[in-house]
Amino acid sequence: MAKSPRLKARARAVYWFSRWVKIRDCLATTGALTEGICITSGRRIRFSQGDCGHFVPGRADAVLFDENNAHFQSSSDNRFKQGKWIEYEKALLFMYGPEEVQRLKELYYNGLKYSEDEYRDIAKKYRLAFKEICNG
Secondary structure (H helix, E strand, C coil), X not given: CCCXXXXXHHHHHHHHHHHHHHHHHHHHHHCCCCEEECCCCCXXXXXXXXXXXXXXXXXXXXXXXXXXXXEEEEHHHHHHCHHHHHHHHXXXXXXXXXXXXXXXXXXXXXXXXXXXXXXXXXXXXXXXXXXXXXXX
């Protein structure tokens, strides 16, 4: 079954948002585009071995595109260790404080849904931001 135009736009938005988060955090933690520090394990890993891990899991739109909810995380921690949510929460408490962590948790219950055009705008925003970082 073919994906609807809205789902295609969503997939593209997720792709560019995820790439931007990974490159943002690689630069912030190591100063390099090619490797970064995993938010949950503290290990230095290559860009290609990392994911855009989300603190609040789920695929709801409000959770998915919140920049404070997404960070560079090793693929093994994100995919095979349930995101190591305890370590993730400790890191976010240190980075942002308890109020922001609580706000992120409450996102899970937000019924926000984006339209196809909004997904296209999200994809464009993060594609341009990714390219700007890589070229700058």
